[in-house]
Amino acid sequence: EPEVTQTPSHQVTQMGQEVILRCVPISNHLYFYWYRQILGQKVEFLVSFYNNEISEKSEIFDDQFSVERPDGSNFTLKIRSTKLEDSAMYFCASSGTSWEETQYFGPGTRLLVL
């Protein structure tokens, strides 16, 4: 069964460093998302992406964040200058042919900012 994959599974970085989280969505999906979950808290939406453009972004997704689909398979989230409060589990998700379909989530990248 196709699944969303994410790398790395864990990332430790120093405050102020740039990190890139990588995702490979399900191959025929057209809609892509990033969410995050701070330890013990609810899952929060960051950004949605379609046709090489951001479709929606939350207040969390400020100028420090960017997304890119550099090729036909990868979808990346970049945090330019990490802060302590960026420590969280980051989930990538994808859905098929419309916004109203099931979103399938990857296993997540656990980011720790020291």
Add this chain to the structure above:
Amino acid sequence: SQQGEEDPQALSIQEGENATMNCSYKTSINNLQWYRQNSGRGLVHLILIRSNEREKHSGRLRVTLDTSKKSSSLLITASRAADTASYFCALDTGRRALTFGSGTRLQVQP
């Protein structure tokens, strides 16, 4: 608030019993999705129910949706120890994003 609120926050049952979790919300929705998350792991999709549907089944799972009461329930029948996890409802309100609730932590005792 656009988010769903699950009830109860925590539920402990014996193996073989049924578990019912509820989700209430305040806005209009396109669909509502239920997810399971094992501790520290990824989100596993369980069921999507659209606003024009009232009930859906998948194996031991039964989801109902009452849009007039703005509530949904997830029933797990004949629970197993492996069902121990957190369960979340997520709302699709047409914003091209899912809004998650705080979840119900289910503990199934063997």
